[in-house]
Amino acid sequence: MLxxxxxxxxxxxxVGGSTGARKMPMSDGSIxxxxxxxxxxxxxxxxxxxxxxxxxxxxxxxxxxxELDDIAGSHVFEAFPGAGESHHLIESSxxxxxETGEPDEIAHLKYDIPNASGGMDAHIWSTTQVPIxxxxxxxxxxxxxPVQITKIEQRxxxxxxxxxxxxxxxxxxxxxxLERLRALLEQAPGFVAVLAGPEHRFVMSNAAYRRLIxxxxxxxxxxxxxxxxxxxxxxxxxxxxxxxxxxxxxxRREKVMLKSGEHDELRERHLEFIxxxxxxxxxxxxVLVQGxxxxxxxxxxxxxxxxxxxxxxxxxxxxxxxxGLAQQSFKGDKQNPQLDVFVERLAALASAxxxxxxxxxxxxxxxxxxxxxxxxxxxxxxxRYTLDGPDIRLEPQPAVALSMVIHELSTNAVKYGAFSxxxxxxxxxxxxxxxxxxxxxxxxxxxxxxxSVATPDRTGFGxxxxxxxxxxxxxxxxxxxLPDGLHCRLEGKLCL
Numbered sequence: 001m002l003x004x005x006x007x008x009x010x011x012x013x014x015v016g017g018s019t020g021a022r023k024m025p026m027s028d029g030s031i032x033x034x035x036x037x038x039x040x041x042x043x044x045x046x047x048x049x050x051x052x053x054x055x056x057x058x059x060x061x062x063x064x065x066x067e068l069d070d071i072a073g074s075h076v077f078e079a080f081p082g083a084g085e086s087h088h089l090i091e092s093s094x095x096x097x098x099e100t101g102e103p104d105e106i107a108h109l110k111y112d113i114p115n116a117s118g119g120m121d122a123h124i125w126s127t128t129q130v131p132i133x134x135x136x137x138x139x140x141x142x143x144x145x146p147v148q149i150t151k152i153e154q155r156x157x158x159x160x161x162x163x164x165x166x167x168x169x170x171x172x173x174x175x176x177x178l179e180r181l182r183a184l185l186e187q188a189p190g191f192v193a194v195l196a197g198p199e200h201r202f203v204m205s206n207a208a209y210r211r212l213i214x215x216x217x218x219x220x221x222x223x224x225x226x227x228x229x230x231x232x233x234x235x236x237x238x239x240x241x242x243x244x245x246x247x248x249x250x251x252r253r254e255k256v257m258l259k260s261g262e263h264d265e266l267r268e269r270h271l272e273f274i275x276x277x278x279x280x281x282x283x284x285x286x287v288l289v290q291g292x293x294x295x296x297x298x299x300x301x302x303x304x305x306x307x308x309x310x311x312x313x314x315x316x317x318x319x320x321x322x323x324g325l326a327q328q329s330f331k332g333d334k335q336n337p338q339l340d341v342f343v344e345r346l347a348a349l350a351s352a353x354x355x356x357x358x359x360x361x362x363x364x365x366x367x368x369x370x371x372x373x374x375x376x377x378x379x380x381x382x383x384r385y386t387l388d389g390p391d392i393r394l395e396p397q398p399a400v401a402l403s404m405v406i407h408e409l410s411t412n413a414v415k416y417g418a419f420s421x422x423x424x425x426x427x428x429x430x431x432x433x434x435x436x437x438x439x440x441x442x443x444x445x446x447x448x449x450x451x452s453v454a455t456p457d458r459t460g461f462g463x464x465x466x467x468x469x470x471x472x473x474x475x476x477x478x479x480x481x482l483p484d485g486l487h488c489r490l491e492g493k494l495c496l
Contacts, residue, residue: 045144051076051094054141063148064113065121086111093129098139103130108149124149191293194278195223196286200239202226203286212269212293214260229257229266242275242287249275253294270298363393366402366441370428373406384419389430392441398492401471402443408462409445409488417486418450424485425449438494441470447485455481470494 034055037044043060047053053071061068064080071079082090086109093104105128112120125146132141182204185192191209195202202218210218216226223239224231233256242249251273257266273291278284367387374385394402410419418424430443447453456463469475470492480487 043146047076047142049139053079065115080113082111094142097129097131097142101131101133101139103128191291193289194286213258214264229259233257239275239287242277246277253298269293270295363395364399366392366394369399369403370406373403374410385426385428387428390432392432398470398472405466408466413447417453418447421450423449441492441494443490445488450485452483453481453486
């Protein structure tokens with residue numbers, strides 16, 4: 001029995017947690033601490049680490065109406081069975097003491113006690129559970145000090161108790177809310193960690209963060225201690241700056257070399273993250289680390305970029321082969337306008353293909369497409385044409401179709417229209433009308449200052465290509481041969 005062994009000892013047992021630990025003086029062999037507590041008017045119950053009853057003083061036994069021989073050695077919940085919220089409260093309090101080595105209090109606890117007749121007497125308690133630690137710092141005993149406040153509760157002057165009960169309820173609510181928040185953060189798909197103080201010590205980290213760093217031990221350690229490879233890459237300086245300036249730091253797909261365990265080699269990871277400065281009560285200052293591991297996404301994009309570049313290279317080679325075959329087939333005819341038209345169309349197709357390749361075949365800017373097709377035929381003199389319209393990105397199919405249409409219109413303008421004279425010009429305007437399924441693109445090509453134009457007697461491949469327009473659902477092309485010059489309107493639905 002601990003209290004029986006206290007008399008005459010020259011060392012001491014540590015009472016309380018690590019933050020408020022104190023040594024019980026044992027040097028005076030004349031002090032019998034068991035007798036001191038035995039004669040105390042305050043009730044005390046001593047439990048071992050398995051919550052078996054080791055000892056109780058007279059005040060405690062009188063309060064619960066039991067004899068020590070009847071309950072000694074019994075589990076506390078066998079001696080005093082309970083149920084519901086009250087049982088959960090006191091059980092959770094014992095668990096916190098055993099887990100943290102710190103004292104725990106319950107301000108207001110309704111817990112019934114068995115009576116001599118076999119029934120249950122209603123009691124209301126205010127209890128404190130204090131850990132007694134061994135030399136290694138482990139909890140060896142729990143000393144419980146319950147105060148019965150049943151009579152106070154029943155008196156009209158019980159406002160203090162009611163306030164205590166309200167505080168207890170608020171505390172329980174805050175504790176549950178904190179537990180729910182911790183559970184949510186633990187299950188979050190992105191990694192989360194909280195660092196405290198100028199040394200950036202880990203206060204918490206969720207499962208995703210621990211997986212990222214190879215399940216290494218973090219609790220209470222500084223970043224430099226737990227993740228030395230991070231310090232070597234300059235991230236400690238960044239954390240210092242965040243704490244100093246109060247400004248967050250954003251990592252955009254930042255390359256970070258991390259170990260996947262204590263002794264593993266460094267592995268390259270790409271992270272999207274933020275270092276957010278935070279502050280709280282009791283002068284708490286720290287940094288919230290939150291982000292995602294985007295390594296697989298970055299590697300997939302790199303692979304896609306390599307494949308697209310290879311595809312672009314092969315397509316260009318194919319177009320060059322087709323061009324070479326055409327030129328070889330008609331090499332005896334040195335002046336063949338049809339061959340020139342064919343080669344120019346191949347060049348326009350290659351130009352549109354290259355533009356889309358630069359955008360990884362995702363989308364291309366309308367203005368860039370139009371300007372590129374114009375420069376390939378009409379030259380780089382921008383005074384010959386004007387472009388006016390909002391910024392619009394086109395999917396690959398309408399982008400290629402528009403490039404080919406502008407090439408045909410430009411070629412015709414060079415041969416027969418506005419670009420065939422020194423004073424001719426082309427005005428190109430476009431607009432976008434939003435709708436439920438995207439919207440409608442309207443593009444107008446207006447020529448002026450050129451020779452008079454007339455409706456052609458026949459239509460060739462170029463005219464048919466222009467009539468196809470954007471090649472999207474509901475695509476429509478209108479061509480007018482006006483006295484001032486050609487007017488062509490393209491309309492088509494876009495999914496933006």
